[in-house]
Amino acid sequence: MQVLAQNQLRLDVSLIDYVLLALYFAFVLGIGYLARRSVSTSLDFFLSGRSLPAWMTGLAFISANLGAIEIMGMSATGAEYGMPTMHYFWAAAIPAMLFLGIVMMPFYYGSKVRSVPEFMLRRFGPTTHLVNGITFAVAQVLIAGVNLYLLGSIVNVLLGWPLWVSVVVAALIVLSYTTLGGLSAAIYNEVLQFFVIIAALLPLTITGLVKVGGWQGLVDKVDAGPGGAEQMSAWPATELTGFNNGFLSVVGIIFGLGFVLGFGYWTTNFVEVQRAMASKSMSAARRTPIIGAFAKMFIPFIVIVPGMIAAVAIPDLTAYKQTGQGNVDYNDALLLLMRDLLPNGVLGIAITGLLAAFMAGMAANLSSFNTVFTYDIWQSYIVKEKPDHYYLNLGRWVTVGATIVAIGTAFIAAGYSNLMDYLQQLFSFFNAPLFATFILGLLWKRMTPAAGWTGLVAGTLSAISVFALAETGVFNLPGQGASFVGAGTAFVVDIAVSVVVSLATQPKPAAQLVGLVHSLTPKESLRHSTTGEDAGWYRSPGLLAGVVLAITIILNIAFG
Numbered sequence: 001m002q003v004l005a006q007n008q009l010r011l012d013v014s015l016i017d018y019v020l021l022a023l024y025f026a027f028v029l030g031i032g033y034l035a036r037r038s039v040s041t042s043l044d045f046f047l048s049g050r051s052l053p054a055w056m057t058g059l060a061f062i063s064a065n066l067g068a069i070e071i072m073g074m075s076a077t078g079a080e081y082g083m084p085t086m087h088y089f090w091a092a093a094i095p096a097m098l099f100l101g102i103v104m105m106p107f108y109y110g111s112k113v114r115s116v117p118e119f120m121l122r123r124f125g126p127t128t129h130l131v132n133g134i135t136f137a138v139a140q141v142l143i144a145g146v147n148l149y150l151l152g153s154i155v156n157v158l159l160g161w162p163l164w165v166s167v168v169v170a171a172l173i174v175l176s177y178t179t180l181g182g183l184s185a186a187i188y189n190e191v192l193q194f195f196v197i198i199a200a201l202l203p204l205t206i207t208g209l210v211k212v213g214g215w216q217g218l219v220d221k222v223d224a225g226p227g228g229a230e231q232m233s234a235w236p237a238t239e240l241t242g243f244n245n246g247f248l249s250v251v252g253i254i255f256g257l258g259f260v261l262g263f264g265y266w267t268t269n270f271v272e273v274q275r276a277m278a279s280k281s282m283s284a285a286r287r288t289p290i291i292g293a294f295a296k297m298f299i300p301f302i303v304i305v306p307g308m309i310a311a312v313a314i315p316d317l318t319a320y321k322q323t324g325q326g327n328v329d330y331n332d333a334l335l336l337l338m339r340d341l342l343p344n345g346v347l348g349i350a351i352t353g354l355l356a357a358f359m360a361g362m363a364a365n366l367s368s369f370n371t372v373f374t375y376d377i378w379q380s381y382i383v384k385e386k387p388d389h390y391y392l393n394l395g396r397w398v399t400v401g402a403t404i405v406a407i408g409t410a411f412i413a414a415g416y417s418n419l420m421d422y423l424q425q426l427f428s429f430f431n432a433p434l435f436a437t438f439i440l441g442l443l444w445k446r447m448t449p450a451a452g453w454t455g456l457v458a459g460t461l462s463a464i465s466v467f468a469l470a471e472t473g474v475f476n477l478p479g480q481g482a483s484f485v486g487a488g489t490a491f492v493v494d495i496a497v498s499v500v501v502s503l504a505t506q507p508k509p510a511a512q513l514v515g516l517v518h519s520l521t522p523k524e525s526l527r528h529s530t531t532g533e534d535a536g537w538y539r540s541p542g543l544l545a546g547v548v549l550a551i552t553i554i555l556n557i558a559f560g
Contacts, residue, residue: 200353
């Protein structure tokens with residue numbers, strides 16, 4: 001990304017825009033201060049005392065994902081590839097979110113674990129637990145760096161400060177409320193941020209469509225531009241996947257993106273799972289990702305579509321798409337659209353929405369990082385059996401440390417013209433092998449502790465190898481093909497290594513796997529309550545998931 005303080009990206013901000021920003025930050029810091037009063041134990045700090053209702057954790061679930069990945073990354077990918085970007089939502093996210101709610105959450109919530117790595121500890125043992133804890137921690141500070149870089153970039157555009165100053169100031173804002181109130185502060189702010197983000201992006205989408213002559217005008221302009229009519233159809237998405245063959249491209253979307261990357265992210269990523277685990281009951285925990293899925297279905301229309309509009313309506317970006325040269329790139333799509341279309345006041349809301357999105361994403365990364373580092377690394381292997389207050393204080397200091405590291409990793413993101421390329425590579429390294437180990441261990445009681453960590457390591461190394469081969473030109477995988485192939489390779493290698501190692505090593509006794517392996521877990525323990533606050537047909541996770549799936553299928557057909 002070019003330095004965002006260049007004249008062509010400077011936003012014409014007035015006093016009213018600054019007032020709106022100041023009010024928002026006052027609310028954010030006030031929420032953090034008030035949430036601190038409810039934090040007296042480490043469980044309060046890391047998991048909100050398991051006391052939050054489903055509607056709140058559901059909105060926080062989706063808001064935590066509305067960071068750089070969704071807002072700038074998806075708008076950039078929409079500007080570059082068009083409608084095929086919808087697959088990140090309708091193929092990669094929705095099915096996995098429903099699977100998490102229906103199948104996975106009973107195991108997570110019922111086992112009363114405090115994190116996904118802790119679940120791996122019970123299923124496989126300390127070596128797998130440590131490998132998972134370390135790789136997850138590394139992934140979170142890298143991803144937090146993406147959110148922080150973009151957050152600092154907006155401050156850079158707004159005030160003209162040097163980028164490094166903007167990054168540090170942005171980090172301090174998120175650090176303040178996350179350190180004060182822990183997960184509760186993060187979740188309360190994520191609920192607020194969800195509505196702020198919608199209020200920011202919806203007017204931008206509507207105004208953009210008016211500028212290009214409505215939906216048909218957008219279709220005509222995209223058809224006439226680089227990429228042509230294929231960019232208005234979600235399938236077969238050959239430009240996105242990097243495969244020239246339509247059949248292989250569809251396989252890449254369904255298996256590489258939809259199954260391996262999608263299920264790997266949504267079902268094992270503690271950033272998301274942590275929100276559901278903060279719910280007050282198993283029923284609420286199961287409904288959390290399903291409630292999030294209702295919103296997730298329609299987010300593309302206020303994230304991807306503005307990127308597509310920017311690519312045909314903003315001359316600077318249109319020229320970049322045609323030639324690959326210029327002072328802007330795809331990551332600037334939303335900023336360029338805001339600069340040209342929004343009046344003062346509405347511009348302030350839009351800027352606030354972007355800042356809210358990046359803060360939600362970074363806060364989610366920090367709150368999950370401090371939980372895993374404190375519980376799964378420090379308490380398990382470095383300093384054991386200390387009083388609870390010790391780990392509560394440590395969690396706050398870990399949050400400070402993670403923020404400092406994220407400031408450093410923020411600048412890694414600067415080398416990518418489309419940040420989704422970077423994010424998908426990270427997911428292929430960390431999420432794809434974890435999902436393979438997790439799902440095989442859940443379904444196959446014969447899988448052994450040794451297979452747990454060897455499969456993880458082998459899968460991660462294979463994904464890194466595919467990335468290295470693509471970067472050096474051995475494989476020709478343009479677009480995001482390297483991440484799709486890497487994810488698929490990691491999954492297959494992980495499964496293969498796990499099976500071979502399992503057949504050569506000793507499994508854990510069946511009695512130790514109750515609640516951790518599907519076939520050994522009594523069905524009664526996986527059922528949720530249907531009385532009291534969990535009563536009512538409209539609270540049925542199965543019914544809600546069916547409605548979401550039906551609407552998603554209709555959307556795929558309508559825009560396919």
